[in-house]
Amino acid sequence: MQMPQPDQSVINRRETLAAGLTRIVGAQWVIVDEAERRPYQCDGITAYMAMPLLVVLPGSTDELRQVLRFCHDNAVKVVPRGSGTSLSGGALPLEDGVLLVTSRLCEILSIDRENRVARVQPGVPNIKISEAVHHLGLCYMPDPSSQLISTIGGNVAENSGGVHCLKYGVTANHILGIEAVLITGEVIRLGGAFLGGAEGELDLMGVLTGSEGLLAVVTEIAVRLEPLPEVARVISMSFPSVEKACECVGAIIGAGIIPAGLEFMDRKVLDAVAALIRESFDSRTEALLLCELDGTAVEVDALVQVVNDVARSQGAIETKVSTTQEERERIWSSRKLAFSAIGKLCPDYYCTDGTIPRNKLPEVLNKMAQLSEQYGLDYANCFHAGDGNLHPIIMYDAAKPGDLEKAEAFGADVLIACVDAGGVLSGEHGVGVEKRDLMTHQFSEIDLQQQQMVKCAFDPGELLNPGKVFPTTCRCAEFGRMHVHKGNLRFADIPRF
Amino acid sequence: MTQTQADTTIQRPATVQDVADIIMDAAQAGCRLAITGNGTRPGLGNPVTAAGTLSLGGLDKIDFYDPDDLVIRAGAGITLDELEAILLAKGQYLPFEPPRYAALYGTDPRRCTLGGAVATALSGPRRILSGAVRDFVLGVEGVNGQGDVFKAGGRTMKNVTGYDLAKLVTGSHGTLAALTSVTIKVLPAPRAEISLVLPAAGLAEDTALFSAIRALPLGVGGLARRMNDGGTCEVVIRVEGTQPGVAGNRQVLEGLLQKRGGAHVLVQEESQAQWADIRELACLHPRADELVWRVNLPATAVTEFVARAREAGCINRFFIDWAGGVVFSTMRGVQPEVDVLRYRKMAESIGAKATMLRAPCAVLTRFGAFPPTSSGVAALAARTRAAFDPAGILNPGRMSLQPQEQGHA
Ligand SMILES: Cc1cc2nc3c(=O)[nH]c(=O)nc-3n(C[C@H](O)[C@H](O)[C@H](O)COP(=O)(O)OP(=O)(O)OC[C@H]3O[C@@H](n4cnc5c(N)ncnc54)[C@H](O)[C@@H]3O)c2cc1C
Numbered sequence: 094m095q096m097p098q099p100d101q102s103v104i105n106r107r108e109t110l111a112a113g114l115t116r117i118v119g120a121q122w123v124i125v126d127e128a129e130r131r132p133y134q135c136d137g138i139t140a141y142m143a144m145p146l147l148v149v150l151p152g153s154t155d156e157l158r159q160v161l162r163f164c165h166d167n168a169v170k171v172v173p174r175g176s177g178t179s180l181s182g183g184a185l186p187l188e189d190g191v192l193l194v195t196s197r198l199c200e201i202l203s204i205d206r207e208n209r210v211a212r213v214q215p216g217v218p219n220i221k222i223s224e225a226v227h228h229l230g231l232c233y234m235p236d237p238s239s240q241l242i243s244t245i246g247g248n249v250a251e252n253s254g255g256v257h258c259l260k261y262g263v264t265a266n267h268i269l270g271i272e273a274v275l276i277t278g279e280v281i282r283l284g285g286a287f288l289g290g291a292e293g294e295l296d297l298m299g300v301l302t303g304s305e306g307l308l309a310v311v312t313e314i315a316v317r318l319e320p321l322p323e324v325a326r327v328i329s330m331s332f333p334s335v336e337k338a339c340e341c342v343g344a345i346i347g348a349g350i351i352p353a354g355l356e357f358m359d360r361k362v363l364d365a366v367a368a369l370i371r372e373s374f375d376s377r378t379e380a381l382l383l384c385e386l387d388g389t390a391v392e393v394d395a396l397v398q399v400v401n402d403v404a405r406s407q408g409a410i411e412t413k414v415s416t417t418q419e420e421r422e423r424i425w426s427s428r429k430l431a432f433s434a435i436g437k438l439c440p441d442y443y444c445t446d447g448t449i450p451r452n453k454l455p456e457v458l459n460k461m462a463q464l465s466e467q468y469g470l471d472y473a474n475c476f477h478a479g480d481g482n483l484h485p486i487i488m489y490d491a492a493k494p495g496d497l498e499k500a501e502a503f504g505a506d507v508l509i510a511c512v513d514a515g516g517v518l519s520g521e522h523g524v525g526v527e528k529r530d531l532m533t534h535q536f537s538e539i540d541l542q543q544q545q546m547v548k549c550a551f552d553p554g555e556l557l558n559p560g561k562v563f564p565t566t567c568r569c570a571e572f573g574r575m576h577v578h579k580g581n582l583r584f585a586d587i588p589r590f
Numbered sequence: 591m592t593q594t595q596a597d598t599t600i601q602r603p604a605t606v607q608d609v610a611d612i613i614m615d616a617a618q619a620g621c622r623l624a625i626t627g628n629g630t631r632p633g634l635g636n637p638v639t640a641a642g643t644l645s646l647g648g649l650d651k652i653d654f655y656d657p658d659d660l661v662i663r664a665g666a667g668i669t670l671d672e673l674e675a676i677l678l679a680k681g682q683y684l685p686f687e688p689p690r691y692a693a694l695y696g697t698d699p700r701r702c703t704l705g706g707a708v709a710t711a712l713s714g715p716r717r718i719l720s721g722a723v724r725d726f727v728l729g730v731e732g733v734n735g736q737g738d739v740f741k742a743g744g745r746t747m748k749n750v751t752g753y754d755l756a757k758l759v760t761g762s763h764g765t766l767a768a769l770t771s772v773t774i775k776v777l778p779a780p781r782a783e784i785s786l787v788l789p790a791a792g793l794a795e796d797t798a799l800f801s802a803i804r805a806l807p808l809g810v811g812g813l814a815r816r817m818n819d820g821g822t823c824e825v826v827i828r829v830e831g832t833q834p835g836v837a838g839n840r841q842v843l844e845g846l847l848q849k850r851g852g853a854h855v856l857v858q859e860e861s862q863a864q865w866a867d868i869r870e871l872a873c874l875h876p877r878a879d880e881l882v883w884r885v886n887l888p889a890t891a892v893t894e895f896v897a898r899a900r901e902a903g904c905i906n907r908f909f910i911d912w913a914g915g916v917v918f919s920t921m922r923g924v925q926p927e928v929d930v931l932r933y934r935k936m937a938e939s940i941g942a943k944a945t946m947l948r949a950p951c952a953v954l955t956r957f958g959a960f961p962p963t964s965s966g967v968a969a970l971a972a973r974t975r976a977a978f979d980p981a982g983i984l985n986p987g988r989m990s991l992q993p994q995e996q997g998h999a
Contacts (some may be wrong), residue, residue: 207801208888230805252750263748265757266725281966285941288717288915289886292943293960293989295766295971296711299724299757303750320807347658349681349778389808389842392835448746450659480747481659520748528751535751536741543740544753546977550970562752 094141094501094526097560099188103169107146110169114149114191117159122197124148133192136177136184137239140443140497141526145172145186152197154272154280154312161310162278164191170556171276173306175216175247178239180444181525183251183305183561190559193310195246201225202313209318210269210286215246215311219253222316231318234261237521238429246311252303254521256354256428257385259479261319263521265302272313273301276552286315300547305523306558308551322387325353326397327424329413330404331378335359335474338380339454341407342478345384346451348403350396354385355479356428362475362486365434366427377410382478383428431475432486439471439488441497445504445527447511448520451481460510461485468503470496482520483511509534524562532564545569599641604648606731606739606770612644613768614737616983625764625985627667627703633695634710635763635959635988637951646705649770657682660776661728661745666705666769673704683779686723687714689869694882694948699870705769711761714869715828718804718912719811724760726775732759732767735979745773758974764985766978780811780830785861786843786853790815790823793893797914801889802846803827804913808839812865813913817873823909827853828865871918873909879923880906881949883933887942889914895940904933918947926953934961958991 103110111125124130125147134142146169151157164171170190177184186192199216206229211222219240222233236255237243243253249271254263261267270284270291283298284291291298301308332338338357345352358366358381363374374381382404386396397414404412415421435442449457458474465472476484485507489500508518508528512535518528532541541563548555549569559566603609616623624640626632628647649665650672656662657680664673670688677683688707692699708730713722729743742755759766790796793815800813812828829839840855847853856864867873876882883905887895892914899905899919908919921929930946930953937944943961946954963971968990976982 205888205890207890209804210888252754254748258748262721262725265754266721275970279966281970282964283967285886285888285943287886287888288722288912290941290943292884292886293945294761294963294967295974295989296724296757296761297967297970297974299760300753300755300974302757303754305750308753320805322807343658346660349781351777388831389835389838391838392809392832395832395834448748450656450661450745452656452659477748482746482748515744516746517744517749517751519751520746521750523750524752532752535744539738540740540742541752543734543738543742543978544755547753547755547758547974550973550977 094530096143096187096526103189104146110167111147113163113167114147114160117163118149118151118156122150122152133174133177133186136174136179136182138180138182138527140491141182141185143186143188145192146189148192148194150194150197154198154274157193157198157310157312158274158278158280160191160193161274161276165276165278165554165556168554168556170559172558173250173310175244175250176218176242178243179247179251179525180446180522181519181527183523183525183558185526187560195244198312205286206231208287210315211318212286212313212315213245214313215244217245219243219245219248226318230321232321233267233316234319235264235267245314245316249302249311249314250304250306251521251523254477254480254482256356256477259355259477260351260353265299267317268298268302268314269317270315271298271301271311273309273311275309276554276557281309284315303523305525305562307548307562308557322353324390324393325385325387325421326393327383327385327415327421328397328400328404329424330382330384330409331375331411332380332382332409333377335380335458336455337408338382339458339478341382341404341409342454343451344403344407345400346479348399350399352384352400352479353387354383356383357474357476357478358428358431359474361473362431362435363427365438365473366430369430369434369437370426375411383424428475435473435486435488440490440492441488443487443489443500443504444484445508446482446484446519446522447508447516448480448482449511449514449516453514453516454478454481457483457510457514461507464503464506468499470499470503477520480520481516483507505531526561529562530564532562600643600645602645602648606649606733609644609646609649609768609770610733610737610739613733613735616642617736617981620981620983622983622986625768627706628701630690630692630697630699630702631695631706631710632697633948634691636954636991638985638988640986644768646768646770647703652676653771661773662776663729663745663771663773664704665771666703666708668704669700670702670704670707671700677776678779681779682776684726684774685716685720685777686726687716687869688712688723689714691870691947693870693872694876704772708760708769708772709762709764715814715865715911716811718813718915719809724757727756727760727772728775729773730756730759730769731771732769734767735981735984739770743773747775763988765975765988766984768984782833782836783828783830783858783861784836784840785812785856785864786827786829786840786847787856788825788847788850788853790825791850793896793910796825797889797892799825799850800913803843806842808842809835812868814868815910816868817907817909826864826868828861868911874907874918874920876920876948881921881923881926881930881953882947883919883921883944884947885917885919885937885942885944886915887917887937887940891940891942892917895936895942899933899936902932902936904929904936923950926950930957937961955991960989
């Protein structure tokens with residue numbers, strides 16, 4: 094993975110730029126000292142690191158607006174950052190760029206119980222919204238596993254999902270309006286704090302969602318609140334083979350049921366978890382599905398029955414249904430612990446995010462087993478089966494020369510297999526730098542160019558989060574002028590990073 | 591109320607390549623094109639003046655339908671009726687319940703297309719529960735204003751690979767691209783459906799009831815306050831789900847409604863017919879000379895808004911959907927120059943969005959069908975449009991009035 098060459102002349106101006114930014118946010122909130130910048134070197138992917146030019150933490154939208162304007166006027170690149178939990182390197186700093194951190198913008202601005210909307214600042218950790226409205230019997234539905242830490246601004250930028258997005262949808266389905274600041278410092282407000290607040294507008298909010306900090310910095314979000322489900326029960330189903338478990342996923346959905354969540358764990362994950370919680374799983378079990386059903390008590394009881402029957406007919410060895418909240422939490426704990434349990438098995442792991450049509454699960458999982466042998470690296474599987482969102486966990490040892498490169502190549506091959514199976518590179522973690530160079534496998538030159546033209550409408554100078562998502566620069570100034578007819582390759586000469 | 595010049599030529603290609611060629615030729619000749627499906631909603635949006643019309647109605651094939659994966663991809667020209675019938679055969683449906691509104695424009699509702707539903711982003715009463723069109727568009731293929739065929743999104747349920755151009759194109763009224771095919775997420779249709787119907791009380795009381803019902807996790811996918819032909823109003827509550835689920839929720843709701851004197855119940859087909867009427871704004875019965883409006887607003891603001899607008903003579907007949915979040919109304923066509931501005935101002939003052947679903951061409955051309963946006967958003971939208979259609983040949987002015995057209999009125 095290669096990043097654009099840092100501009101030494103900008104790095105040389107570090108002190109001057111720091112002085113300018115200090116005038117906006119105060120000395121306390123501009124981090125110049127190298128030791129203090131170090132914690133910001135990477136996001137959730139620790140394999141990729143870079144020391145940011147400066148770290149700036151504005152305390153208000155107005156300060157943030159001035160910071161962007163300052164950077165724009167001084168032609169300095171900006172990388173927005175929430176909590177830095179991105180798993181695709183979206184918040185990877187640039188040595189010649191300002192890292193703009195939203196963590197001080199962490200207020201819940203209003204909670205409107207009647208209209209069931211909360212307005213929040215971007216630095217609010219996801220979980221805080223649900224905590225703040227729990228006493229009203231409401232919640233904010235999207236629940237990434239990182240929800241204790243990851244920010245709503247980051248969630249919007251990555252269009253994050255969670256265990257419950259099978260039934261309830263991802264971040265994009267739960268935001269009603271946003272305020273965002275363009276690189277020029279111009280503030281725009283899109284949508285409103287009610288359904289249909291964006292009627293008659295181009296869906297600019299839709300395209301900002303999931304744009305990984307490349308188009309604008311989100312400074313306020315109006316989110317939908319939902320009533321807490323009356324009852325939620327989870328049913329755990331063990332299968333003698335991965336194929337059987339995958340077929341059961343299709344059978345449940347095919348039976349007309351949309352569970353609140355439907356998760357898959359393979360034997361390796363189960364063993365790792367078992368070691369942690371000192372509970373063993375049936376020795377014949379090769380794969381486990383967790384299926385959560387929620388709604389009113391009557392409804393859930395009926396659905397549990399159906400899912401149980403489906404599982405039996407699909408060859409489940411054993412099914413367990415939670416009858417109390419404690420049981421439900423205990424059953425879920427295995428899934429929640431999965432990643433840290435795997436972390437105990439190997440020095441390092443790398444987790445990708447390809448998403449496929451559900452009926453391609455067996456095919457792609459087989460391919461993974463094959464690739465594991467080819468690369469000589471072990472892997473485990475724990476993923477959002479109901480959405481076809483894979484999270485293969487590739488185990489490696491960064492201390493071993495060549496191991497990281499092997500893990501990356503293994504991951505890339507899995508992603509290519511996902512695209513070839515009719516899927517996409519990323520279901521919820523985003524492209525960032527991690528999947529950037531694979532974009533040409535999923536999209537044609539024209540598809541990518543159309544996306545980059547949109548970038549040019551927002552940020553023609555390419556100062557916001559450059560080097561992410563797209564394998565080439567946009568060269569905005571030249572678009573439109575160099576149109577070549579009938580499918581001839583355009584910009585064949587553009588350098589790759 | 592035709593919105594394109596009567597003497598324009600209509601081209602109706604049957605392949606994506608033909609669509610691309612037509613647009614490429616038009617771009618080179620600097621010719622503006624009106625982009626339509628089957629042209630069933632000519633009056634929705636600002637009038638378009640164009641040299642020719644490009645109808646996507648000929649692209650009407652199913653590319654694939656994978657019921658177990660809850661996904662279908664079809665040509666933009668497939669009719670909603672055909673699509674819904676195909677889904678129904680597998681017990682599935684389009685959760686966003688696309689309205690046709692053909693009655694407003696005197697066209698044939700059976701000819702409304704999928705592409706039209708996506709381009710106009712019209713969502714029906716179930717929006718409060720299931721979401722809008724944009725929430726179900728997984729991917730699109732289209733031709734931009736330079737004649738380039740591009741695709742965006744995909745067919746999987748989750749996808750954050752590159753910008754979500756599929757969302758951007760949804761609701762863009764044909765101003766970014768001519769949609770050639772659309773990939774849609776579908777869902778199992780509810781097994782059971784009933785509606786509880788009761789006489790309306792005051793608007794404030796009814797919206798409070800809506801709010802109380804929505805606070806409960808009952809899967810209520812429709813909360814409207816409609817007008818009867820006699821002039822009285824009634825509240826309609828739709829409950830959907832499994833048989834036992836619906837029965838249980840019905841009991842809870844009936845308990846809640848006891849102090850309102852109870853409700854009568856419409857079962858299955860009766861309920862469906864009722865909601866088809868609500869979806870199509872049937873109870874408005876707009877007269878030929880009346881304007882038809884949609885105002886989106888916070889439900890807590892609806893009572894005062896309607897009272898003020900009626901007093902000012904801006905609302906003639908009206909009804910409420912989306913649990914109070916939308917007001918559909920008619921406006922007498924006597925002095926639209928005055929009333930349109932007044933009504934828009936009223937809406938703007940509370941941050942509501944007022945759209946003219948139907949109005950005479952001159953009124954649309956002068957005031958714009960859609961609520962005005964801030965100059966910053968308008969400029970960003972214009973730049974975004976230019977990113978797809980630099981010469982401005984696709985449905986020019988449909989969404990935002992072009993400066994030169996504003997002068998005409
Ligand atoms: C243990 C763990 C579990 C996870 N589980 C899930 C999961 O279940 N589902 C899921 O979807 N993801 C998951 N993630 C990934 C990650 O948490 C999400 O992508 C999250 O949304 C990132 O939020 P953040 O605040 O940490 O953003 P960061 O990592 O700081 O930034 C992410 C991206 O957003 C941009 N950005 C941040 N704030 C803004 C803003 N205000 N305006 C514009 N751009 C901005 C950044 O430039 C960057 O490109 C997980 C990560 C970890 C470490």
